[in-house]
Amino acid sequence: MNPATHAVRRDAFVDAALHLIQTKGYEQMSIQDVLDELGASRGAFYHYFDSKAALLDATMERLLDTGTAMARAIAADPGVSATDKFSAVFTNIASWKNARRELMLKLLQIWLSDDNAVVREKLRRGLAEHMTPVLAEIIRQGCREGVFTVASPGDAARVVVALVSGTQEIAGELYVARVQNTIPLETVERTLAALATAYERILGAPPGSLRIVDPQTIRLWFA
Numbered sequence: 001m002n003p004a005t006h007a008v009r010r011d012a013f014v015d016a017a018l019h020l021i022q023t024k025g026y027e028q029m030s031i032q033d034v035l036d037e038l039g040a041s042r043g044a045f046y047h048y049f050d051s052k053a054a055l056l057d058a059t060m061e062r063l064l065d066t067g068t069a070m071a072r073a074i075a076a077d078p079g080v081s082a083t084d085k086f087s088a089v090f091t092n093i094a095s096w097k098n099a100r101r102e103l104m105l106k107l108l109q110i111w112l113s114d115d116n117a118v119v120r121e122k123l124r125r126g127l128a129e130h131m132t133p134v135l136a137e138i139i140r141q142g143c144r145e146g147v148f149t150v151a152s153p154g155d156a157a158r159v160v161v162a163l164v165s166g167t168q169e170i171a172g173e174l175y176v177a178r179v180q181n182t183i184p185l186e187t188v189e190r191t192l193a194a195l196a197t198a199y200e201r202i203l204g205a206p207p208g209s210l211r212i213v214d215p216q217t218i219r220l221w222f223a
Contacts, residue, residue, distance in 0.1 A: 010048045010058070012038055017059050022103040026056065026110050053119075056110070060123055063107075067093050068130040075137050082142030086203075087211040089135070094217045101220070108172055124165045131164065132157045139203065149204030159202055167195050167212070171221075178222050188222045 016037040020029040031045060031052055049055045071089045074080070080088070097104045111120060136157035142148030150156040174191060177183040196212040199205070 009044070013040075013045065013048055013055060014058050014062050017055050018062070018103065021059065021106050021110075022100075025106050027113075031055075056119060057122060060119065061126065064123070064126045064130050066096070068134065070096065071131060071134045075134050081147070082138055082145050083147050083205060083209045085138045086135075086142070086199075089138070090212045091214050091217075094213065098217060098220055108175065111168075111172060112176070127165060128158065128161050132161050135160050142203065142205070147205055147209065150202075156202060160199065163195070163198060163202065170195070175221055185218075185223055189218065192218065 013034060016034050017029070020033050020037060024033065029052075031042070034040075034055070035042060035045060049058065070092055074085050074088045074092065077085070111123075132154070136154045139148055139150060139153040139156050139160075143150065143153060148156075170191065174183070174188050178185070178188065192213045196210055197207070199212060200207060200210050203210075
């Protein structure tokens with residue numbers, strides 16, 4: 001098969017899966033639903049994916065690629081300071097998620113499910129592989145500008161990415177707690193502020209110089 005044709009067709013399955021995850025949910029989505037969405041045969045599906053779980057892996061990889069492309073564009077801008085770049089990586093990706101809130105809520109269900117521990121681990125590894133080089137580049141710039149003080153930007157980037165994974169888990173737990181009305185909004189704000197402080201201390205950045213979550217995002221998800 002022509003490689004370009006193969007790639008386009010595979011992307012169509014991923015597009016369909018993302019749409020169905022948003023409208024139906026991953027657990028409710030069947031392979032037949034995907035086939036019906038595209039008018040494709042079961043043989044065509046298994047040409048690209050060996051299971052529904054493999055299709056989920058591909059959708060997660062798509063989201064990681066999207067986030068990484070946004071981060072790379074930010075890191076490559078020569079006219080932006082390192083602290084602004086670091087903050088923009090988080091706030092711009094948050095804005096992208098905000099615009100796809102229903103999809104993100106469905107993906108949160110996948111993330112929190114005990115049945116998807118393997119998916120969570122793959123996402124953690126994928127996040128580290130995709131984002132560590134980008135953040136290391138921003139951290140190096142910050143060291144040149146004198147706003148970050150770390151001995152090794154690459155090592156610091158790996159630590160930051162580990163904290164990013166933890167931040168995602170904490171944010172998910174906070175969201176569920178707010179839906180269940182077991183914590184006040186002030187708890188969310190205090191926890192997210194503590195996370196921002198943690199990033200600053202890892203990088204040796206001035207207090208208050210990094211913005212990890214903007215007020216609009218907090219209102220949209222937690223208020």
